[in-house]
Amino acid sequence: MTLIKTNYNRRSFLKVSALAGGGLMVGFNWACSPSENLRKAPSEWFDMNAFLSIADNGQVTIMSPNPEIGQNVKTSMPMLVAEELEVPWADVIVKQGLLDEGAFRRQVAGGSQSIRQGWKSLRMAGATAKQMLINAAAQKWGISPADCTAKNGIISGGDNKLSYGEIASLAATMEVPEDVTLKDPKDFTIIGTSQDNVDLESIISGKPTFGIDFEREGMLHAVVMRPPAFGMSLESYDDTETRAVTGVSDVIRFGDKIAILATNTWAGFKGKKALKANWKGKQKLENTDEHDRKMLKLLDxxxxxxxxxxxxxxxxxxxxxxxxxxxxxxxFLPHNTMEPMNFFADVTDSKVELIGPVQTPLRTRNSVAALLDRPREEVSVAMTRMGGGFGRRLYGDFALEAAEISSLAKRPVKVVFSREDDMTAGIYxxxxxxxxxxxxxxxxxxxxxxxxxxxxxxxxxxxxxxxxxxxxxxxxxxxxxxxxxxxxxxxxxxxxxxxxxxxxxxxxxxxxxxxxxxxxxxxxxxxxxxxxxxxxxxxxxxxxxxxxxxxxxxxxxxxxxxxxxxxxxxxxxxxxxxxxxxxxxxxxxxxxxxxxxxxxxxxxxxxxxxxxxxxxxxxxxxxxxxxxxxxxxxxxxxxxxxxxxxxxxxxxxxxxxxxxxxxxxxxxxxxxxxxxxxxxxxxxxxxxxxxxxxxxxxxxxxxxxxxxx
Amino acid sequence: MANYSLNINGQQKTVEADPDTPMLWVLRDLLDLKGTKFGCGIAQCGACTVHLDGTAVRSCSVPVSAVGENKITTIEGLAENFDHPLQNAWREHDVPQCGYCQAGQIMNAAALLSRNASPSETEIETAMNGNICRCGTYNKIKAAINTAAANM
The missing domain is CATH 3.30.365.10 (Aldehyde oxidase/xanthine dehydrogenase, molybdopterin binding domain)
Structure with a gap:
């Protein structure tokens, strides 16, 4: 057993209203069918901390803080929380956490570090909530918390028993303990067991799950023409034929790129095909043969x-x-994620809303804030499940494009790369x-x-x-x-x-x-x-x-x-x-x-x-x-x-x-x-x-x- | 633009689209059926696989004007309650990693099993070779197809 200081910052324990409803609906899912414990639907949720809330029926919602690219952290990170909370995995609903630097640390999918770096903090979140539930039950029974135990979502003390659901409302008001004890690995009941991917049902039934599946009323699809070669810049373009394509609503230049805005993706692709652009070499146009010669020379x-x-x-x-x-x-190698790069942005006078597949939500938010010259607090990021990352989605270029286009168009937009865009505008x-x-x-x-x-x-x-x-x-x-x-x-x-x-x-x-x-x-x-x-x-x-x-x-x-x-x-x-x-x-x-x-x-x-x-x-x-x-x-x-x-x-x-x-x-x-x-x-x-x-x-x-x- | 009456997952749907619009985008953007995925647009990756009268086709390369009265089945309509033996086998083996290609894999495998109820390893590999899984879940995909075949 490990005794650790909880050292939460204050904000992670703010009782955010309706946290259980605060996650992004895309990707929302049951972990699996609930256990027998849950005989009625939840009517009220109580937030124990930023990672979890408990309903009056004993159901638990666990927020998975890190982006999911297929490395399965959306399942395995909440498993760490549930282990220490002592709740049946079947009673857990997992939701994707939003970007929240006050509540979560290192919301990054990269370096194979999510589990390693979340190993203590995630278990601590579960153990802390468990201790608060125990303390609440002990207070109610007038006995010492030391005489109480928690297992399978139930607290026992003497002859008394209370389910987590029954004590959650009181537990949520308890002082946050200064330190908690983490379980010995030999006592693990969830960690070390195989649990299905929490998004499995969505994936095999075709429900909207990925960034490219996201839509918003009034949104336009943005297809972008980028320089055809590294080192080239845009000289001029003629969008007459593009604008004649049914479904194309606007053509907007930004930097060396041109965005075609359309009411559907196909119209955007057609509009791009009809666009005539002239490019000129601004920088050196490089060749692999030359790279090879120079690198071989460097080796000597x-x-x-x-x-x-x-x-x-x-x-x-x-x-x-x-x-x-x-x-x-x-x-060089392109990443070739199966889901091509895409991102949604809605830039208005009061806020910048970003939704989509990105491995680095914090860095992306900061880059977008800098690009649009907006305070960081006005920029929100919600991460969708990603159709692969492999490192490509560490770079928020696609989100920056979406933000810039939305800002210029004054409309919500979703940028979608074609496969050709994805492979040729790479970060190799x-x-x-x-x-x-x-x-x-x-x-x-x-x-x-x-x-x-x-x-x-x-x-x-x-x-x-x-x-x-x-x-x-x-x-x-x-x-x-x-x-x-x-x-x-x-x-x-x-x-x-x-x-x-x-x-x-x-x-x-x-x-x-x-x-x-x-x-x-x-x-x-x-x-x-x-x-x-x-x-x-x-x-x-x-x-x-x-x-x-x-x-x-x-x-x-x-x-x-x-x-x-x-x-x-x-x-x-x-x-x-x-x-x-x-x-x-x-x-x-x-x-x-x-x-x-x-x-x-x-x-x-x-x-x-x-x-x-x-x-x-x-x-x-x-x-x-x-x-x-x-x-x-x-x-x-x-x-x-x-x-x-x-x-x-x-x-x-x-x-x-x-x-x-x-x-x-x-x-x-x-x-x-x-x-x-x-x-x-x-x-x-x-x-x-x-x-x-x-x-x-x-x-x-x-x-x-x-x-x- | 023209109007098309399409039979999709057993229901008649009417859409207004350019004749060259691929079924992929009709499904995704006009009918809000997001289960069929965009991967390459040139019938190379299989992410957009649907059934056209029971045969697996790449919906990115089938224009809406070519569909006519043929019945289209997507992952959303493969089985009532999503309990096709393949979907159950996908559950049993917990196949996906990122999950993006999996609807296309299941649709392609379903077409295979409907014409060959007990395919050999080689027949599975040959039939599934048009469906890329960038995460490399091929071991689990093959195992799940074998399980589904055994349960059918």
Whole structure:
């Protein structure tokens, strides 16, 4: 049990009127059918704190504070609250919380941090409300709260019993306790059980659930024409034919963009097609070939300030028996969420209302307030369920567009991107390259030198120099260079590591081959050194990495493949979570295909096991898909793929079976939305190398180097 | 603009639309049936899958003028009480992550099962290959289709 200070700020306990009705109706849903406890409909709700309110019939509404992009926090975060509240999950209604920086902390979907960072605060909200219910019951019975217990939505004390519903009105008036005790993990009854996605019914019955489904009376659909290439600006346009399209009501220029306002989406798309715009190059129009040349040059450039240097790398290489050097390359990637970017805005003299799919509601609100020169208090943000995020919806550009258009049109508008808009006006995973060098002497790795280069700003970092294999190699050096570009880049699921891990884990596989040692044993040897006698400081736990490596090797029968199967190994630490994977690759008609991936994960306590398996499977499939097919080039600033006929995503027949095994422990939970992705491409590449003898160095594997089964 | 009388989920609906308007936008914007999703607009992703006389079609690429008297079924009308064996299997396996593609996946799978009650793994993969799930829930989608087939 953990005793913690509640330290709520005052505002989180303001009794907001009708909080239970305050959430956005889009996405409203029952968690599941209520328990027998609830025999009548609720008639009055009592707010215990910002996270939860209890009705007179015992029903509980829990607000899920963070945006939902498919990582399932709308289910798992309220589970943490319900656990400590001691209420049956079946009696819980979950609603999406609005942006409220006074009540909620870090309302962000990013970095796989929602559960990790909400682990204490969400349980504290439940535990605090439970204590207030107990205190109220004790007061009513004239006994000590210490003699009362709460379980299944009922408080017992002596011979007395009261349901939460019966005591909620008094409990809501109680003093907020100064500290509360959190449950011991062994006593959990909700955490660790599989609970269905709270939006499951809406999703499978087709109810309006996503941002693109949102509508408001009097709203216009806004379709935007943006520059066709990065570096171009708008010179002039002729909207005569656009205005003649039935359903188009207005055409408005803003900056280098033109908004077509229409009464329905299709009219907007047609209006855009009819629009004639002239563009001119204002900045340099960039090319992928040029990026590639410059980045390769950077890989051979000595950095004036290495990111890390242990020992004497120069000497280690000079004295080596053998030096192994390999270069790995990856392109830009669009995010391609299935739900294209969209956002609703209603800008009036008194308020700015924003509704839609965004991973960063707070930052978006502040950007919109700055753009429109309005006080932040006048800007509200309601988050809808998102049809995927993958990092793209960390950037509120679509909400800024909606706000600006609504402000100019003086109408509520919903901006909708076509797929072509979505793919070509992206904030891409930056292209990057890595050069790995290793010095081998007397059968051991004595020197290690990694240089990374990628498209980004001078602040970008392309390496994770304090992670594996840091601490395990005596002479160790890491350098990083950036190439600036006017092509917009940003976070893409497991930023940086989504390719760094592929390159690194491919390199260690090649090293093992060159050194004639087992690929798993090579990693274990380095980790043993990092664990027992680390070189310099490290910011990962070798013990946990060893744990998942051994689990994956055991469950994946490492070294004992089925007949006809070639195995590839990979492991990676990211988002505070450890993952190891064994790819099982077969040949079919002379080409390799991945049949199965065995995955071992240490993410601490698993909150919602079935959903956690889903996340891990999805990350593996995503990692394999983009390693095989991800390809995105620019010529004269213009993206060379616009839709799924030109951009290949992994499909049902290509996705392997993914077996998931969790390390069982009672450590606080860590990230899960991203960590299974980074190692997947490496395991795949290593399996293919074994199956075919062909080593892959460049993403996408399929187009440039190999044909798949 | 022209008037079209359409049979949608067993009900006759009249809409006024340009002849080239895809059924997707007729459903979403004119009839307020939001379950059918916009993904690509060029019949590449399957998010907008509906049934046209029981056959799975991509509604983004079927103009309203081509529908005639053919019956359209959307996710909202797949089963009374949303209890199609596939919807029940989706519940059992808790398939979705983001959920955006899932209506299209279910509609496509329903058309598959209506013509092939017990498809093989390969037949499932082939039939479902036109429906992208960006979250990568393919393992669960396949498992749910198998469960539904076994329960039908």
């Amino acid at each position: 450039t000595k950095s004036s300030k290495p990111k890390r240097e242990d020992g004497n790398v120069g000497r280690a290489f000079a004295q080596a028996d053998k030096v192994i050097e390999k270069v790995y390359e990856a392109p 995973r930056p292209a990057s390259k890595y050069k790995f060098r290793a010095a081998v002497k007397d059968g051991k790795i004595t020197g290690y030198h990694l240089t990374g280069a990628g498209i980004g700003s001078s602040r970008s970092s392309w390496t994770r120099e304090n992670w594996f294999p840091a601490g395990g190699i005596e002479n160790y050096k890491v350098e990083s260079h950036s190439l600036q570009s006017n092509i917009t880049t940003g976070a893409w699921r497991a930023p940086i590591t989504n390719f760094l891990a592929i390159a690194e884990q491919s390199f260690f596989d090649e090293l093992a081959t060159e050194m004639s040692v087992d690929a798993v044993q090579l990693r274990l040897d380095i980790l043993e050194r990092a664990k027992t006698n680390p070189v310099g400081k490290i910011s990962y736990e070798p013990e946990k990495m060893i744990g998942v490596i051994k689990l994956a090797a055991e469950k994946g029968n490492w070294g004992k493949p089925e007949t006809g199967v070639s195995q590839g190994f990979s492991c990676y630490y990211s988002h505070n979570t450890y993952v190891a994977e064994v790819a099982h690759v077969r040949m079919r008609d002379g080409n390799p295909f991945i049949e199965k991936m065995t995955t071992a994960v240490d993410c601490g306590i698993v909150v919602n096991p079935d959903a956690a398996i889903n996340q891990v499977q999805g990350g593996v499939v995503d990692g394999i898909g983009h390693a095989m097919y991800g390809d995105f080039k620019f010529i004269n600033g213009e993206p060379q793929a616009q839709n799924f006929n030109e951009y290949r995503l992994i499909r049902a027949a290509e996705a392997p079976k993914v077996d998931v095994h969790f390390v069982k422990n009672t450590n606080d939970p860590t990230g899960l939305g991203e960590p299974s992705l980074p190692p997947a491409g490496g395991a795949l590449a290593n399996g293919i190398a074994k199956a075919t003898g062909t080593r892959l160095y460049k993403i996408p594997f399929v187009k440039q180097q190999i044909t798949f089964g």
